[in-house]
Amino acid sequence: MRFVRVLHQSMRALSRHRGRTLLMMLGTFVGVSALTVLLAIGRGTQQEVLRRFDAFFSGSSMFIRAGGGRIRPGAHGAPTATLTVDDIRAVDSAIAEIRLADPMQMTGEREVTYDGRTSRIRIEGHSDAAEVVWNRSVTRGAYFTAADVASAARVALVGEVVARDLFQGRDPVGEQIRIGTVPFQVIGVLAPFGIDPHGLDKDNEIIVPISTLLRRVRNVDYIMGARLLLAPDADTDAVTAAAGDILRRRHGIGPGQEDDFSLFTPVQVQQLVRSSNRVFTVFLPLIAGLAILVGGIVVANLMLMTVHDRRAEIGLRKAVGARAGDIRLQFLAEAAAVTGLAGMLALVAGVGVLLVLGHLRGTPSGMQWETALLGLGIAVTVGIVAGVAPARRAAALDPIQTLR
């Protein structure tokens, strides 16, 4: 078939001009491999974040947070000091669909001393309900009890990293530590959790009863928020409305006044996270797209050069019977083959990079067939687009002028 024979001529021409072929491939290669890797890492990272979110916010639950508006600190960075443990109790007891409520407060890093060694560790205060509400128990020892919370007992649960670093392999359970100047007894080691969606290492923290944290560590009476665990069939919207009414009444907030608390459901939080990940799904691919564009311009320029350098060849082909369409097809095919081949190599290289990154650094990869085909499709499209002008110029060459 003539079509196939002309395509074969394209391949022969590419192998005759190897240097230029490789140069043309390089541009596309860089762009497509960048796109593949960035898209895959972006998608993988997003999946990873959402997976962690699901682990963190599983079950039917909602959040009360001190401060109005969206997730941000109060004006001037000062914490909103109006939400209390009593507020949470009031909401909990008034709404039947709330199964459990865990009021919480935390500190920045505090000096924690054990056996003469000191580390700076974040301290969180929770109620005894946290074990169920956050679905996180202890691997050794025992969780603190309602009585511990009621009496503001000086007991502490330590994360795995704390157990390893501060206790250096010794069993922490039963040991005495000091948080600042206050002595605590370690009664349990927390189950491993990893990094939470805010980027905090939940294994490098200490949990104490909320009452103890407020009274003995921070000396405040307000909390930063609470997680509420709802009955499985609870109407989240109705609970949100009812909880809002109770809090507004208790805080004396009239109609039209701004709330000094916020209510979230996990769905809302998830949407927030999704949109904050645009950097991976929009911005990085955009950069890769620019790289591909530059690659396309390189290909187009080299193709124009090759047409100029091969004028005599083109004229000869026409003299021996090539139609304008045959010449056009040959040069289009040359451009498309170069970028297609470069695209395929780029995919192989991209997958290789992802495997190495995943192996060495645990970089998550969301490599999918669509991503690969997209990269390849873009590469070939770039080649065809970049090849159109040179191919037309070649087809329009006058053999009389070129065969002198």
Place this chain on the structure above:
Amino acid sequence: MIELVDVHRTYRKGREEIRALDRVSLTIARGEFVAVMGPSGSGKSTLMNVLGLLDTPDSGTYLMDGSDVRTLSGDQRAAIRNEKIGFVFQAFHLLDRTTALENVELPLVYSERRDANGRGRKALARVGLGDRATHFPNELSGGQQQRVAIARALVQEPALILADEPTGNLDSTSSGEILEIFRGLNQNGTTIVVITHDIAVARHADRLVSIGDGRIVADAGAARPVEA
């Protein structure tokens, strides 16, 4: 097989108008061996381009095998060049880094014929280069390169071979070989038109057409005695 009647071809070079062909009428019968002679700028290259369907006359008629080529489309002219005409150029115009055989087979790429197998080797054998099929042009002498180019012109077994200064880049020994090949082809019935400004080359032809300022100034049926 070729009939030109009152053919005009004018080029524009800047503001100047060049009459490359001026009322040229010429008939070439099948099986002739014609030399077209003239100084440079006389219009002989334009005549070859017109004869070879690479250029179209502004006016006049060009009948090839009885059909008017001015009415043909570009693709149709390409098909005629492919099947009926073989070109031989002064500069050979072989594709570099491409074997002799592949060069010879180039016209087959653009041909719809189905009996392409073996044609390339046969054509190479006819110019005495059957053993050079896998050589690259830069491994061949000038005379051998031109013979490869002639094999390329032969591969479709065309009725007409158009040669533009085919020996212009060759020494006298190679020139002689090339002209002998043309003579042999002509004896097998191929029509040959050689464009040259070299009288020694022209003497090999049976008929000498002289051209000057775009006009045919002499047409001698026998530039040298025709042997029976």
